[in-house]
Amino acid sequence: MVKNLPKNMKESRLRSIFERHGEITQIRLLASRRFAYVGFLTVGEAKAAEKHLHDSYIDTSKIEVGEFVLIVVAGVVVVVMVAVVRALALALVLVLVFVLLFVFVLVLVLVLVLVLVLVLVLVAPAVTL
Numbered sequence: 001m002v003k004n005l006p007k008n009m010k011e012s013r014l015r016s017i018f019e020r021h022g023e024i025t026q027i028r029l030l031a032s033r034r035f036a037y038v039g040f041l042t043v044g045e046a047k048a049a050e051k052h053l054h055d056s057y058i059d060t061s062k063i064e065v066g067e068f069v070l071i072v073v074a075g076v077v078v079v080v081m082v083a084v085v086r087a088l089a090l091a092l093v094l095v096l097v098f099v100l101l102f103v104f105v106l107v108l109v110l111v112l113v114l115v116l117v118l119v120l121v122l123v124a125p126a127v128t129l
Contacts, residue, residue, distance in 0.1 A: 002053075003035045003064040014038070017058065021049035034061075 005014070011029045018024055018038050022045025028037040040046040046067075054065040 001035060001037055001066065004061050005029075005031070005034045005036060005063060006059045006061045007031070007034065009034075009036075009058070011036075018049055018053070021045055021052060 002014070002018075009029065009031055011027055014029060014036055015024060015027055018027075021040075023041040024038060025041055026037070026039040030036060038049070040049065050065045050067070053063065056063060056065075
């Protein structure tokens, strides 16, 4: 997917820019929305195009090239970069790790308090004798 294309972008020009990086299987240009889908024959070719063209300029427009996924949120289709999805997944894993660590520490503290109470109840009467 290519975002932030110039308003006057034509499919033939887009093809000439991207075909330097591999065999294009399809292009779907949505000029009014300033983005396009560019399909390559192989994943390697798509990655090469992404590597060389992401954050580059066409005219005065800085384009974004990357893998995108469609996510349906409450019935609305949202287009999200794969890199963003990976970052969110990593953040979710980190949050889960911290929650599990917090629960472990909480259980440990409760066990220690229970042991202390049992010691005080069982040992305290013996000490006073």
